[in-house]
Each structure stands twice: as structure tokens, then as C-alpha cells.
Amino acid sequence: MDSKVMSSPGEIARVYKELSLYPSLSRADVGPVITSQYGGKYSNIYTEWSQRDLERNENVKFCRQYIVFHDDKSVVYSGASGNCTEIKGEVLSKDSPSGDMKAVVRESSVKGEDKQFLEVWSKNIKMKSINLSALKKHGKVYDDASCYYLTLFGCLVWSHSETHLLYVAEKKRPKAESFFQKSRIYRPAGAGGEQFVFHEDWGEALGDKSCPVLCILDIEGDFVSVLDGLPDDISPGQAFWAPGDTGVVFIGWWHEPFRLGLKYCPNRRSALFYMDLTGGKCEQLSSGKTSVCSPRLSPDQCRIAYLECSVYGPHMQCSKLCMYDWYTKKTSVVVDVIKRPGKDGFTGIYSSQLSPQCWSADSQRIIFACPQRSRKDLLMVDINTGSINSLTAKSDIGSWCLLNIERDLMVVSCSSPNCPPSLWVGFLPGIDSQENVDWVTLEDSEKLQDVDWQILTFTPPSEDDNSQYSNLEFDALLIKPKEVKDEVKLPLIVTPHGGPHSVIVAEWLLSSAVLCRMGFAVLLVNYRGSIGYGEDSIYSLLGNVGTQDVKDVQFAVESVLKSGSIDEQKVAVSGGSHGGFLACHLIGQYPGFYKACVARNPVINMASMIGSTDIPDWCMVEAGFVFNTDCLPDAAEWEKMLNISPIKYVSQVKTPVLLTIGEDDKRVPNKQGIEYYKALKARQIPVRLLWYPGNNHSLSKVDAESDGFMNMVLWMIQHFSD
Numbered sequence: 049m050d051s052k053v054m055s056s057p058g059e060i061a062r063v064y065k066e067l068s069l070y071p072s073l074s075r076a077d078v079g080p081v082i083t084s085q086y087g088g089k090y091s092n093i094y095t096e097w098s099q100r101d102l103e104r105n106e107n108v109k110f111c112r113q114y115i116v117f118h119d120d121k122s123v124v125y126s127g128a129s130g131n132c133t134e135i136k137g138e139v140l141s142k143d144s145p146s147g148d149m150k151a152v153v154r155e156s157s158v159k160g161e162d163k164q165f166l167e168v169w170s171k172n173i174k175m176k177s178i179n180l181s182a183l184k185k186h187g188k189v190y191d192d193a194s195c196y197y198l199t200l201f202g203c204l205v206w207s208h209s210e211t212h213l214l215y216v217a218e219k220k221r222p223k224a225e226s227f228f229q230k231s232r233i234y235r236p237a238g239a240g241g242e243q244f245v246f247h248e249d250w251g252e253a254l255g256d257k258s259c260p261v262l263c264i265l266d267i268e269g270d271f272v273s274v275l276d277g278l279p280d281d282i283s284p285g286q287a288f289w290a291p292g293d294t295g296v297v298f299i300g301w302w303h304e305p306f307r308l309g310l311k312y313c314p315n316r317r318s319a320l321f322y323m324d325l326t327g328g329k330c331e332q333l334s335s336g337k338t339s340v341c342s343p344r345l346s347p348d349q350c351r352i353a354y355l356e357c358s359v360y361g362p363h364m365q366c367s368k369l370c371m372y373d374w375y376t377k378k379t380s381v382v383v384d385v386i387k388r389p390g391k392d393g394f395t396g397i398y399s400s401q402l403s404p405q406c407w408s409a410d411s412q413r414i415i416f417a418c419p420q421r422s423r424k425d426l427l428m429v430d431i432n433t434g435s436i437n438s439l440t441a442k443s444d445i446g447s448w449c450l451l452n453i454e455r456d457l458m459v460v461s462c463s464s465p466n467c468p469p470s471l472w473v474g475f476l477p478g479i480d481s482q483e484n485v486d487w488v489t490l491e492d493s494e495k496l497q498d499v500d501w502q503i504l505t506f507t508p509p510s511e512d513d514n515s516q517y518s519n520l521e522f523d524a525l526l527i528k529p530k531e532v533k534d535e536v537k538l539p540l541i542v543t544p545h546g547g548p549h550s551v552i553v554a555e556w557l558l559s560s561a562v563l564c565r566m567g568f569a570v571l572l573v574n575y576r577g578s579i580g581y582g583e584d585s586i587y588s589l590l591g592n593v594g595t596q597d598v599k600d601v602q603f604a605v606e607s608v609l610k611s612g613s614i615d616e617q618k619v620a621v622s623g624g625s626h627g628g629f630l631a632c633h634l635i636g637q638y639p640g641f642y643k644a645c646v647a648r649n650p651v652i653n654m655a656s657m658i659g660s661t662d663i664p665d666w667c668m669v670e671a672g673f674v675f676n677t678d679c680l681p682d683a684a685e686w687e688k689m690l691n692i693s694p695i696k697y698v699s700q701v702k703t704p705v706l707l708t709i710g711e712d713d714k715r716v717p718n719k720q721g722i723e724y725y726k727a728l729k730a731r732q733i734p735v736r737l738l739w740y741p742g743n744n745h746s747l748s749k750v751d752a753e754s755d756g757f758m759n760m761v762l763w764m765i766q767h768f769s770d
């Protein structure tokens with residue numbers, strides 16, 4: 049019997065609106081320990097959340113504070129202190145280590161012009177409000193530190209002495225005038241002509257970031273200085289104060305011979321640097337042959353932990369956890385790359401950011417959240433032995449994120465496909481303790497009783513085994529309505545993720561939850577090549593995109609169809625970017641199998657894309673070649689890129705295709721979608737293209753995301769009944 053899916057646009061929009069109300073956590077800071085007048089100890093926890101506001105068509109950011117009474121080992125009492133407050137105009141903010149002051153970078157309009165101010169608050173007084181725009185020492189302050197897992201360059205850091213603030217801004221660019229503007233006419237011959245010079249940027253979603261500089265505010269002296277003395281060929285970011293405030297430590301990315309896109313690509317050549325402010329010398333602390341990120345100073349200020357992976361190669365890789373000893377100047381590897389997971393089940397480190405604080409109070413352990421197969425767990429590493437313990441492996445929650453840890457008090461956000469994000473705290477047990485963490489909820493969320501999820505594991509059939517990387521398994525996440533009558537068959541939406549070196553973990557996914565409420569089953573496939581399964585899995589896909597990943601997805605789908613609970617006549621496929629590449633491959637390689645296809649900014653032709661994407665190395669590496677900045681692909685390489693692309697199969701396509709395209713996409717330029725649109729139109733295949741101005745690769749502006757979702761489901765429903 050056919051299942052009835054919700055099909056009225058009004059009803060679908062109502063469900064979307066209802067489920068989009070659940071906010072997600074972007075930040076949590078733990079304040080200092082305060083002793084109350086009755087002797088009880090407590091800490092304030094400041095949290096930031098983000099929520100879609102469909103009426104206002106924007107993502108709103110708000111904060112809420114909580115109070116946690118504790119005895120340094122366990123939570124005694126906790127609760128929210130006050131209601132939520134929307135945050136407007138704040139670019140960055142940070143409390144001082146003592147908790148006595150707060151720094152804010154604020155954007156405000158003065159006489160119709162946007163200006164940036166650096167404010168210092170103490171108690172209930174705004175002590176300083178420095179007009180950074182008027183100072184003209186640098187360009188805009190980098191805003192990418194407002195959410196720790198989105199940080200690439202930005203920071204706002206108090207010195208240990210609380211007298212200075214460190215941040216990253218765009219380098220001041222001299223005002224460019226034409227040869228013919230009035231002020232130029234009297235200048236010496238040859239001046240001017242800079243007006244139309246091209247400035248490289250750091251690619252997708254970083255179009256306003258080109259030449260970052262490190263800036264320091266001397267709070268007492270009201271003086272901003274831009275640090276000089278850094279090597280000319282690096283761009284600095286992720287900075288913090290060195291022990292004793294003798295200088296600053298930062299990551300420097302090489303930007304010569306040209307910048308390559310950074311988003312989703314932590315594989316860019318970079319190193320850890322120390323700029324000594326007493327002697328003005330800049331020292332390189334890591335090899336410079338690798339890519340490093342997320343340096344974090346231990347509470348005893350003796351060591352810096354950071355993540356490291358190799359340069360070029362797959363855009364996301366298994367990382368090493370490294371340690372730099374500040375006093376011996378020695379570097380060691382605490383956790384190495386895992387090629388194949390062993391008996392302990394640990395699959396390797398696949399995080400590209402550590403939380404703002406990640407150390408235990410005794411400076412002996414590091415805690416981080418990390419995809420492990422199709423779940424995201426909290427892991428604890430003993431830095432002396434390198435041994436790893438999962439703090440959450442036994443839980444039935446699908447995804448755990450560490451927002452912060454301070455004096456062993458962990459603040460985490462958890463969610464599952466049927467459970468929106470909730471906020472929890474718990475103390476890390478002592479180093480020799482066998483105890484489990486006693487988690488306490490600060491902000492609960494309601495479980496969706498009508499949504500069910502499970503992780504399915506697949507072994508590829510022997511003919512599809514990879515001879516170089518044999519016996520690799522993969523997973524898929526199946527999310528379906530609960531309690532479906534035995535005779536009812538569900539329509540299925542197959543969703544391979546993008547990347548391809550990325551993963552879908554069992555977390556709260558708005559679109560899957562809405563689809564499920566509407567009566568669809570959703571299959572999210574973590575094909576071989578996904579992160580979280582060991583480095584061999586990632587490498588198994590290089591040179592095999594368009595075949596191995598396509599076959600894995602199809603194998604997972606056909607296996608699920610065998611269960612008998614799915615309506616084989618109502619299977620659709622949707623995906624974005626590399627997921628769109630796979631969706632278009634699937635409809636080309638399995639003509640007629642899928643009744644509808646929706647692709648967001650899909651990679652259509654790697655050969656035509658290599659010259660225009662911000663990450664040309666991706667095309668070479670995924671096609672199985674080595675990337676070199678000074679090498680052009682040769683004819684054979686170009687041919688392979690074409691042959692493994694979905695455009696190759698376009699003449700076999702029978703499935704109607706909906707393309708959703710971001711006008712400003714720098715990763716997969718919009719011409720890719722247009723190339724496919726024209727090829728399908730020429731073959732009379734039903735195709736519709738939605739064009740989203742002001743949107744980039746992610747199509748994540750509130751109106752684009754919601755419109756894209758509505759159009760996707762209506763397209764599928766329409767073509768299921770063809």
C-alpha cells in the first residue's frame with residue numbers, strides 16, 4: 049500500500065516553520081568560580097545560540113546565561129539565570145580571564161556609515177569605545193571567530209595581564225584613485241592606476257578576507273598597533289598570547305604563489321609561529337612542511353596542543369594531535385594518523401577545530417569532539433601515553449559537541465536526528481578515575497516521538513572491493529517515520545553528502561526531520577571516502593570518484609529496498625556540491641531508477657571547473673593526480689577529469705532535475721549548473737533551475753534555504769506521480 053505523504057505547500061511550510069524554531073548552540077564560556085555569601089561555589093555559563101527567523105529572513109543570534117553550583121567535581125545545582133537576549137551588532141566579544149571586564153567589537157552605523165568600535169566594559173560601565181574605523185590603522189576586523197567551529201583566522205584575546213587585546217583585521221589598503229581624479233592631477237607622473245588591481249582572497253565564503261594582520265590594543269594607552277616583522281609570504285590568524293605575555297603565537301598560512309580556498313580545506317601549508325614582542329623576532333615553531341591549526345595553550349602554560357595534517361592531498365584528512373613544549377622547544381606527536389581502526393574502535397581524528405579550551409585542569413589530558421563513523425563522540429586523550437577514551441561511546445545520543453571546558457567543567461551540545469540540540473554540563477572525572485561523566489541538562493529539548501533513526505553498515509560486494517584498499521565498510525543513516533503499518537511502503541529520498549571527504553553524523557538535521565514528518569524515509573550515505581572511518585577509506589576514493597562512491601550509494605539504496613518497506617517507484621536523490629555530483633552521476637548511470645533529482649551547486653564537469661574554482665587542487669587530487677601550483681593538467685589528466693564527471697552520462701539521463709544555484713559560489717561556480725541545465729534541455733529532459741542572488745556555495749541564507757527546501761519536496765512529489 050502506498051503511503052500518503054504531505055503534499056500541500058501550506059502544510060509543508062507549516063511543518064518547516066515549526067521545526068526550524070529549534071536553535072543551535074554556537075558558543076559557551078565558563079566564568080570564574082565565585083563563592084556565594086553562604087559558602088557555595090558557582091560559575092556563570094554564557095551561551096550563544098542561533099535560530100532561523102523566517103519572518104525577518106535572517107539567522108538571529110541570542111544569548112542566555114546559566115548558573116552552575118558545584119564542588120569542583122560535580123554539579124550541585126544548576127539553572128538558567130534570566131531569559132534570552134538577542135545579540136545585534138556584535139562582531140566579536142570576550143570576557144577577560146578574571147571575568148571583571150568584557151571586550152566587544154561592535155558594528156554600528158554613524159550618520160548612515162558602518163563603523164567598527166572596540167569597546168571595553170567593566171562592571172556596568174562602558175569604559176572605552178574606540179572608533180577603529182576612524183583610527184584607519186587597519187581594515188575590517190575578522191568576524192570568523194564568532195563561532196569556534198567556523199574560525200579560520202579570527203580571534204579576540206585578552207592578554208594574561210588583562211592590559212592588552214589581540215585581534216585579526218584586514219590590512220589597511222591605501223585608497224585607490226583613478227589617473228583622472230582631482231587629487232591625482234597634481235601628483236607626480238606614474239602615481240595612481242591602482243583602482244582596478246585584482247586582490248586575491250581566501251576563496252569560498254572568505255571573499256572579504258585577503259591580507260590579515262595581527263592587531264593589538266593597549267587598553268590603558270588607547271593605542272592600536274599593527275604587528276610588523278612577520279614573514280611577507282604568510283597570512284596570520286588564530287593568535288593568542290604566549291606565556292608571560294612576552295609575545296604572540298599564531299598560525300601563518302603561506303599565500304604564495306597564490307591563495308587557495310580555505311573553507312573545508314584544512315590541508316593548506318601553514319605553520320605555528322611566535323612573534324617575540326620584547327625582541328621583535330618572529331620564529332617558526334613547526335616544520336612548515338605540513339598544515340596546522342587550532343593551537344591551544346595548556347592551563348599550566350607549558351605546552352601548546354595543535355592539529356596537523358599533510359598539505360594538498362584530500363581536502364579533509366585524518367589529523368595528528370601534536371604538542372609543542374614551550375620550554376624544551378620539542379615537538380611530539382600525541383595521537384598519530386589512523387589508517388585502519390583497530391580493536392579499540394578509535395578511527396582517528398577528523399576535527400578541523402578544537403574547542404576554545406580543550407585541556408583538563410591538570411594539563412595532562414585533551415578533550416575534543418570528533419566524528420567516529422556515523423556518530424560524533426567526545427574523546428579524551430592522555431598526553432603522556434596517547435591513550436584515548438571515549439566519554440560518550442555508550443550513549444544513545446548520536447552527536448556530542450564540546451563547546452568549552454574550564455577547570456574540568458565541560459559544556460556540551462548534544463543532538464540526534466529525532467532530538468534538537470540541548471545543552472549539558474558535566475565534570476571530567478579525575479585522571480585515574482574509572483567513573484563515567486555525570487551529565488546534567490541546562491537546556492533540554494523535546495524528542496520527536498514520530499521520528500526513528502538507525503545506522504546501517506554495508507560491506508561492498510566483492511566485485512566493488514578496492515584492491516588497493518581492500519575490505520572497507522561504510523555506513524548509512526536511515527531516518528524514517530516511526531510506527532508505519534506493515535503494508536505501507538514509504539517514498540525514499542537518498543542523500544549522499546558532499547566533500548567527498550566529509551561525513552553525515554547522527555545529529556539534528558532540519559530537512560531530514562521535516563521530510564520524515566511529511567512521510568518520507570531519508571537515506572544519508574557515508575560512502576567509502578567519508579571521514580571518520582580511518583585514512584585508508586579517504587584514500588580509497590582518490591582517482592575513483594564517479595564510480596566507487598556512486599556504486600556505494602546505489603548498493604546502500606538497493607539494500608534498503610530489499611527490506612520491503614520502501615516504494616521502489618518513489619525513490620528520489622538529492623545532494624549538494626560533491627553530493628550533487630553523485631546525484632547527477634546516479635541518474636546518469638542508473639537511468640530511470642530515480643524518479644526525481646535535486647542538486648545544489650553540483651560539480652558537473654571537473655575539466656571545465658578546474659580553471660574557475662577556488663580549489664583547483666581538489667579536481668586533480670580527486671581525479672587521482674598530484675597537484676602542483678605551477679603545473680597545468682596534461683591532456684590525459686584533462687581527459688580523465690571529463691570522463692569521471694556526471695556530464696559524461698548526460699545522454700542517459702531520464703530523471704527530471706531541479707538545480708539550485710548560488711550566484712556567488714566561488715567553490716563550484718554557477719556555470720557548472722548552467723552547463724548541465726543546457727545539456728538536459730537540449731535532450732528534452734525536464735529541468736528547472738533556481739538562481740539565488742547573494743548566495744554562495746552553501747545556499748544557507750534563510751530565504752534561499754527554505755525556498756530550496758520547499759521547491760525540492762514539491763519537485764519530488766510532482767515527479768513521483770508522473
Ligand SMILES: CSCC[C@H](NC=O)C(=O)N[C@@H](C)C(=O)O
Nearest residue numbers: 312546547624625626661666715
Ligand atoms: C571544487 S568543489 C568540491 C566539492 C566540495 N568540496 C569541498 O569543498 C563539496 O562537496 N562541499 C560540500 C562540503 C558542501 O558544500 O556541501
